[in-house]
Amino acid sequence: MRMMYYRRKIILALLEALGRDVSAKSMQKYLFLFTRRQVGEKAFDFVPYKYGCFSFQANQDLVALSKQGYLDIEKIERKDSLYHPLYETHFIRDLDLFDAQAIREVCNLYGSMSQNELIAYTYRTNPFTAINSTIASNLLTQKEMDKVRECKERYKCSSSxxxxxxxxxxxxxxxxxxxxxxxxxxxxxxxxxxxxxxxxxxxxxxxxxxxxxxxxxxxxxxxxxxxxxxxxxxxxxxxxxxxxxxxxxxxxxxxxxxxxxxxxxxxxxxxxxxxxxxxxxxxxxxxxxxxxxxxxxxxxxxxxxxx
Missing domain, CATH: 3.40.1010 (Cobalt-precorrin-4 Transmethylase; domain 1)
Incomplete structure (x- = not known):
């Protein structure tokens, strides 16, 4: 049997725990919230991208899992995709105790949120993730947008x-x-x-x-x-x-x-x-x-x- 990267087991365990298809934008947010609960080294790193926190590595891993037959990637509207597990897995059993618990917590706390609610939540709690977002103004209040702008301005420098x-x-x-x-x-x-x-x-x-x-x-x-x-x-x-x-x-x-x-x-x-x-x-x-x-x-x- 092919060896699997631990971080890919995390992705499959998350899909397993959610028990449903997940959009690409939502998956990135779930993984981000999961890593905030990880103890020690994070499974994925993120950057503030067009729709908020984004991991290029996670995106590549999802494509790899599709090629390996674990999930199907369906293109949907609004430049998004849908991840559909192709068969039942039990990778959560392969995770360490703390990571398995973190996945359960993420699913319990945020699993019922809509995609927009989930994105907005990550923006509110981590304004840095929204500094390059093209949709933040549609999801946040004026006061919340001010915090995002303040965060962005914090890194602006006038010196050459x-x-x-x-x-x-x-x-x-x-x-x-x-x-x-x-x-x-x-x-x-x-x-x-x-x-x-x-x-x-x-x-x-x-x-x-x-x-x-x-x-x-x-x-x-x-x-x-x-x-x-x-x-x-x-x-x-x-x-x-x-x-x-x-x-x-x-x-x-x-x-x-x-x-x-x-x-x-x-x-x-x-x-x-x-x-x-x-x-x-x-x-x-x-x-x-x-x-x-x-x-x-x-x-x-x-x-x-x-x-």
Whole structure:
């Protein structure tokens, strides 16, 4: 029998406990409320998306469960889907005691709510989840909307800044939340090839995810390093030699690409360079950032976002 991720057992256990079909929007809210009750590490992370709290990982898991024959996904009106379990399961028995209890509590407390009631409840109790919502004003009172706006304004910054971030060790949701909380307006991908085996960090998904939370995405492959040049990097000295060669060759040869990033920075004010490595000393994005900081008439600060 195929091994199943624990988080997917949670999804099936939730559907089992609810005992009915569940819409995609509602499922995201149920999972969010479930994780608020989890002790320790959360099964899913969430970002404030178009309809509130959203987990890209949960969405991918639901698609995977459909392909594996556990549930059917039916497209319905208003850009929503309906999850229909295809047969009875008992995955709640496989969960630890606390998670099983959390699922029962979520179903008892919120299982009878309509979709709009459920969404509105998450907005009221967690205003951050509603900051990018396109439907919040239809569900909340003026006073409640004021709280959402206050929450959104809390992360707005007027200063110009160049930041860098590596996605190693991040989930897509935690990564996006870092960008949101630092008021990043443009994510500049400086990988040569914007492809990753890690879910969410290949160009297509990453661009869509960024745009969904109000962040522009640009890919500047000319500022990347060929994968073949990254082999046999065992010590910091190896990285230093590679990056020194990069500064003297590829970076100089693609100075126009660097000036393009500078023009974006001048216009958008808050830009973040991204690549893979967690440690900025082991990523060429730091050398790109150094080059940008050494250009004439710099009016922006520099900051690294670390996990």
């Amino acid at each position: 800044v160049l930041m860098t971030i590596g996605y190693e060790g991040f989930t897509l949701e935690k990564y996006l939340k870092q960008l949101i909380c630092n008021d990043i307006r443009v994510l500049c991908d400086v990988r040569k090839n914007a492809f990753s085996m890690k879910y969410g960090f290949s160009k297509g998904i990453l661009q869509k995810a960024c745009e969904g939370v109000g962040i522009k995405y640009i890919h500047v492959p000319a500022l990347g390093i060929e994968s073949e040049n990254r082999k046999a990097l065992n010590t910091q000295e190896d990285y230093n030699r590679l990056f020194e060669e990069y500064e003297q060759t590829s970076l100089k040869q693609n100075w126009g690409a660097l000036l393009y990033v500078r023009s974006v920075l001048d216009e958008e004010k808050r830009v973040c360079l991204t690549c893979f490595e967690k440690d900025p000393r082991q990523c060429h994005r730091t050398r790109v950032a150094n080059a940008l900081m050494n250009l004439p008439n710099v009016t922006y600060d520099f900051q690294e976002i670390l996990l």
